[in-house]
Amino acid sequence: MSFYESLTILERIPFRELWQKYTKDDVMRALAKEKLDKEDLLALLSPAASWHLEEMAQKAQRITRSHFGYAVQLFTPMYVADYCVNHCTYCSFSAIHDFPRKKLSLEQVEAEAAAIASSGLRHILLLTGESRKDSPVGYVKDCVKVLRKYFSSISIEVNPLSTEEYQELADTGVDGLTLFQEVYHQETYRKLHVKGPKRNFRARLDAPERGCQAGFRSVNIGALLGLYDWRQEAFMTAMHARYLQDRYPGCEISLSPPRFRPYLGSFNPESDVTDRALVQIILAYRLFLPRSGITLSTREPAELRDRLVHLGVTKMSAGVSTEVGGHTSDGGTPQFEISDSRSVPEIRDMLYGSGLQPVFKDWDILAEGSVR
Amino acid sequence: MQDALHIGGKALSSRLFIGTGKYSRNTLIPEVIARSGSEVITVALRRVDPSSQKENILSHIPPQMTLLPNTSGARTAEEAVRIARLARAAGMGNWVKIEVINDQRYLLPDNLETIRATEILAAEGFVVLPYMSPDLSAALRLRDAGAAAVMPLGAPIGSNRGLRTKELIGILIEEAGLPVIVDAGIGRPSEAAEAMEMGAAAVLLNTAIATARDPLGMAEAFRGAVAAGRQAYLAGLGPVQQEAEASSPLTGFLNV
Ligand code: SF4
Numbered sequence: 253m254s255f256y257e258s259l260t261i262l263e264r265i266p267f268r269e270l271w272q273k274y275t276k277d278d279v280m281r282a283l284a285k286e287k288l289d290k291e292d293l294l295a296l297l298s299p300a301a302s303w304h305l306e307e308m309a310q311k312a313q314r315i316t317r318s319h320f321g322y323a324v325q326l327f328t329p330m331y332v333a334d335y336c337v338n339h340c341t342y343c344s345f346s347a348i349h350d351f352p353r354k355k356l357s358l359e360q361v362e363a364e365a366a367a368i369a370s371s372g373l374r375h376i377l378l379l380t381g382e383s384r385k386d387s388p389v390g391y392v393k394d395c396v397k398v399l400r401k402y403f404s405s406i407s408i409e410v411n412p413l414s415t416e417e418y419q420e421l422a423d424t425g426v427d428g429l430t431l432f433q434e435v436y437h438q439e440t441y442r443k444l445h446v447k448g449p450k451r452n453f454r455a456r457l458d459a460p461e462r463g464c465q466a467g468f469r470s471v472n473i474g475a476l477l478g479l480y481d482w483r484q485e486a487f488m489t490a491m492h493a494r495y496l497q498d499r500y501p502g503c504e505i506s507l508s509p510p511r512f513r514p515y516l517g518s519f520n521p522e523s524d525v526t527d528r529a530l531v532q533i534i535l536a537y538r539l540f541l542p543r544s545g546i547t548l549s550t551r552e553p554a555e556l557r558d559r560l561v562h563l564g565v566t567k568m569s570a571g572v573s574t575e576v577g578g579h580t581s582d583g584g585t586p587q588f589e590i591s592d593s594r595s596v597p598e599i600r601d602m603l604y605g606s607g608l609q610p611v612f613k614d615w616d617i618l619a620e621g622s623v624r
Numbered sequence: 625m626q627d628a629l630h631i632g633g634k635a636l637s638s639r640l641f642i643g644t645g646k647y648s649r650n651t652l653i654p655e656v657i658a659r660s661g662s663e664v665i666t667v668a669l670r671r672v673d674p675s676s677q678k679e680n681i682l683s684h685i686p687p688q689m690t691l692l693p694n695t696s697g698a699r700t701a702e703e704a705v706r707i708a709r710l711a712r713a714a715g716m717g718n719w720v721k722i723e724v725i726n727d728q729r730y731l732l733p734d735n736l737e738t739i740r741a742t743e744i745l746a747a748e749g750f751v752v753l754p755y756m757s758p759d760l761s762a763a764l765r766l767r768d769a770g771a772a773a774v775m776p777l778g779a780p781i782g783s784n785r786g787l788r789t790k791e792l793i794g795i796l797i798e799e800a801g802l803p804v805i806v807d808a809g810i811g812r813p814s815e816a817a818e819a820m821e822m823g824a825a826a827v828l829l830n831t832a833i834a835t836a837r838d839p840l841g842m843a844e845a846f847r848g849a850v851a852a853g854r855q856a857y858l859a860g861l862g863p864v865q866q867e868a869e870a871s872s873p874l875t876g877f878l879n880v
């Protein structure tokens with residue numbers, strides 16, 4: 253039994269008709285409850301709820317304050333390789349795009365790590381394109397050993413791995429896994445993932461669970477919003493998160509609501525996710541999963557990020573480059589365009605100015621041999 | 625110092641322990657300390673970054689405070705032990721609040737793992753204050769393992785729901801044979817006072833102050849409430865009458 257079985261059952265929900273069925277009363281009932289169920293989640297994602305974002309926001313903020321206080325954890329992604337064997341129609345790193353690929357040597361990783369760490373950040377998200385050949389587990393492990401000298405928390409965003417491989421990485425000092433399903437709607441998934449191992453929907457869907465089994469402290473999942481109907485995608489993401497939470501109570505499950513961004517190709521998303529929609533998604537996530545982390549990336553523009561930090565967000569990236577080696581050199585190809593290019597001090601000051609506390613360090617790697 | 629709380633070789637005049645998480649800025653911490661009169665402050669080691677001057681939480685804590693590093697983030701006894709050792713190696717003293725939590729939804733403590741961590745750390749000379757679910761047999765085991773006090777929860781962390789576990793905490797106070805410090809759940813000064821009236825040795829809280837509209841005002845309110853509750857406990861609460869006393873004795877005729 254994996255989330256795949258639940259998903260195949262949930263897919264039978266007649267979403268299109270159902271969204272219209274919900275009324276203000278359903279939304280208010282969900283808002284009055286403390287522990288929300290599937291029906292409440294549907295109500296909060298329905299068109300009816302879009303008229304009650306303020307009420308949702310008030311409650312979401314109260315919940316966030318009581319569980320997380322004013323703390324917002326900062327991190328930054330670090331791209332070490334952009335080789336990819338897949339063809340996803342929405343990504344610059346796709347194998348069909350012809351650009352000079354890069355992979356950092358361990359010396360370059362170290363230089364990049366030192367540059368990032370000098371900003372005060374202690375949490376890093378290590379990213380590669382998806383290629384077992386060019387960025388194999390051994391390479392990721394070597395990078396982690398270098399990063400351990402500079403960071404107190406290391407997460408990875410790489411191609412799906414086996415439980416044993418995840419375990420090896422956890423033993424090396426990786427404590428967090430980020431893995432986006434991209435799109436939960438299976439038919440759309442098949443259409444958008446044209447070539448490569450990523451075509452295997454199920455192998456990807458089960459990977460976060462393997463990460464939980466391997467003992468990662470935190471697992472971050474998400475749908476790339478815009479690839480399919482956002483209400484349904486947000487619903488599936490939240491149900492996936494709850495599934496993991498129910499089975500792996502020791503693991504902190506976080507959610508990311510990334511929106512589709514311009515990239516090298518010409519794909520245009522099917523579903524337009526407006527700012528209002530994004531807000532509704534974040535609020536529904538917070539109300540449905542009161543203690544989950546919610547991660548906000550620099551895909552969103554600065555002005556919007558400044559508002560969203562009050563609505564339930566608990567982690568955000570800062571000082572971001574989506575290019576391989578982007579902190580020490582330039583000339584790489586960004587995976588996608590970012591919107592908020594502010595530096596770490598700028599984000600820090602913005603948070604203080606908003607009455608929030610930037611947290612640069614919120615963990616100590618406890619893997620063997622990692623004690624500094 | 626009259627009515628001091630003795631723990632780990634220290635005599636504390638304040639029975640209000642406070643936390644450092646959840647504030648909007650670390651610079652509030654010294655002011656909260658001053659207004660609360662607190663002498664013990666808990667710090668999550670996971671938040672401490674000695675290599676960063678500006679963002680280091682420890683630089684906001686005055687030296688006279690007793691640091692109570694906690695093992696927040698630990699999911700097993702082994703992790704808690706490692707974190708405690710790291711804290712001591714980082715110069716944070718030998719007090720430790722054991723937090724072993726394997727439930728990210730309600731953040732409820734795992735008493736079994738907590739007992740295991742307490743055995744190891746007490747044997748290593750730590751002054752161990754374990755955060756726990758209020759269960760008498762667990763409290764007795766913690767005492768036998770060498771805990772300096774027990775810290776039962778009043779309600780889940782951050783919930784501000786008050787003394788939901790009042791009956792059980794009352795039993796610990798009567799039976800556990802070591803100081804009982806109510807930790808987590810207290811949201812109002814009246815609830816802190818109530819815990820103290822019951823005979824709790826101290827209370828620890830963070831969310832109630834950190835997320836108040838005016839954290840400094842709330843720190844002071846808790847200072848007063850804890851002191852009042854303690855004084856009431858020492859003064860001995862009068863018996864509670866279930867029914868009004870009859871104005872004239874009903875058996876007076878027997879003495880005639
Ligand atoms: S989304 Fe990932 S797997 Fe797909 S092309 Fe981009 S880097 Fe490769």
